[in-house]
Amino acid sequence: MATGTTTPPLLQGPTAKEKKYDRQLRLWAASGQQALENAHVLLLNVSPGVVGIETLKNLILPGIGSFTVVDEDLVTEKDLGVNFFLSDESLGRPRAAETCRLLRELNPEVQGYALHQPIEKFIESPQALEKYSLILLIASPKGYFKKVSDIAATNSIPLFYIHSIGFYSYFSVQLPEIFPIVDTHPDPVSTQDLRLLEPWPELLGFTEKKTDNLEKLSDHDHGHIPYLLLLLHYLSAWKSSHGGKPPADYKEKKEFKALVEKGARTSNAEGGEENYDEAAAAVLKSLNPPSLPSGLRDIFDHQECQNPNTKSSNFWIIANAISTFYSTHKSIPLPGSLPDMKAQSVDYIHLQSIYKTKARQDLHEVTSHIRQLEHRLGRANPIDAKEIEAFSKGAAFVKLIRGQRFCWTLNPHEQKQRLQPLSHELHNEDSLFPLAIVFQAYISAIESQSQSQATTSSSNEELTFALQRHSRELIETASSSSSSTTDTENTTETKIDAIITEMQRAGGLEGGELHNISALTGGMVAQEAIKVITKQYIPIDNT
Secondary structure: OOOOOOOOOOOOOOOHHHHHOHHHHHHHHHHHHHHHHOOEEEEEOOOOOHHHHHHHHHHHOOOOOEEEEEOOOEOOHHHHHHOOOOOHHHOOOEHHHHHHHHHHOOOOOOEEEEEOOOHHHHOOOHHHHOOOOEEEEEOOOOOOHHHHHHHHHHOOOOEEEEEEEEOEEEEEEEOOOOEEEOEOOOOHHHHOOOOOOOOOHHHHHHHHHHHOOHHHOOHHHHOOOOHHHHHHHHHHHHHHOOOOOOOOOHHHHHHHHHHHHHOOOOOOOOOOOHHHHHHHHOHHHHOOOOOOOHHHHHHHHOHHHHOOOOOOOHHHHHHHHHHHHHHHHOOOOOOOOOOOOOOOHHHHHHHHHHHHHHHHHHHHHHHHHHHHHHHHHOOOOOOOHHHHHHHHHOHHHOEEEOOOOOHHHOOHHHHHHHHHHHHHHHHOOOOOHHHHHHHHHHHHHHHHHHHOOOOOOOOHHHHHHHHHHHHHHHHHHHHOOOOOOHHHHHHHHHHHHHHHHHHHHOOHHHOOEOHHHHHHHHHHHHHHHHHHHHOEOOOOOOO
């Protein structure tokens, strides 16, 4: 045994939290996890309320910071048959407290709170909702939907409306009017930005060095030149015979591809060269001039991007800096990533260094502008460098979602503008549009009863009549500019009658839920809620 040796230091392994959340951290990283842990989700629950509890379950497991359940009901025998987060001992006790207690067992790190009171009383003060990050509103036979929607819109709180009854379920999302998403997680292939038509001096210098006397190189060296450098080499040759212009259209790119393929050696042992195959395959997708993505253009055109103020969020400050960068260079900051390619390790590493150095230079310019803007606006807390880097690298795929109010909160003219683009769905036999119509008609019926000061103890027969009437009104609104035929209208009404029959069978106003349907719906809602909370990926675009 050797003497005088030292024990190598132990490598720092993952923390307990990293081990616990390992799989999801690969999806939304530490920044997304932190956003979850900072979130406080409010559930406005009513009987039987299974879908809301199932949604919370799928938010508690990945580690939201806290949740609050508002529910005025006591646990009944019926609840025990469909709600897995109740026990026999829960019978007769406040359902909010009992579900909260058992939900907390899923993840001890999550804080849970229960309020045993009517939702109407809870929302009497609009300030009661201000502290929540996201609201889950469960369908109810009481008409407070629009009030909750108004409060959420005023305070820019994302709101999910969820309704599960029998074999059917429905949910819709109301996002704040301006809802930016920086990390949209695009396809990695689409994020490659190589700037071959606008190379910078360091990249051109490396190209000239590696492709000098190309014909005299050995087969090994010739077959290991990175395909990016091959494309730049043959672009130079092409430009010299085409007035200094690169291949512009499909025909010219096909000719350029043939020029590249002609340079490959076929007399070697492999009978061809992989790097030349990569270069030829990349011609159509890589030889495109930089352009401003439409989503980023919308952001640049926004008033707050053009004129940020002291109250502007970090997003608009960074967007302003990126816009200034684009105005100067006619391109957005370089991401700096490279695809895999056939090359010698030393050459690939050097090529990586060239791209990363250029990306750091672009990032430094953006950051400098941000610091100047922060100083001018008198912002006390500078934006974190990691946040600037994430925006800069993913600028091409940043999305600004313009949130819309729920369709049932709109006036008749606005409803017509929202529904008419979907009129073609009335002609599609497989469309779920009639299902959406009925669920929206349910809300309209409940709200109408509330506004007319009708009692909430309406019979299921009265509900059926109201659903049929409001469904027909919505169909007329959607189809007023459509060439719908009598047969189409009859088919749609037949579908709607079948849906209403199932809703009545399942309990009507009492809203009987099937656990498996609500569990599935809760999983889907939670998936969209996580997108909204983390501001990663793109949430559903609903009506």
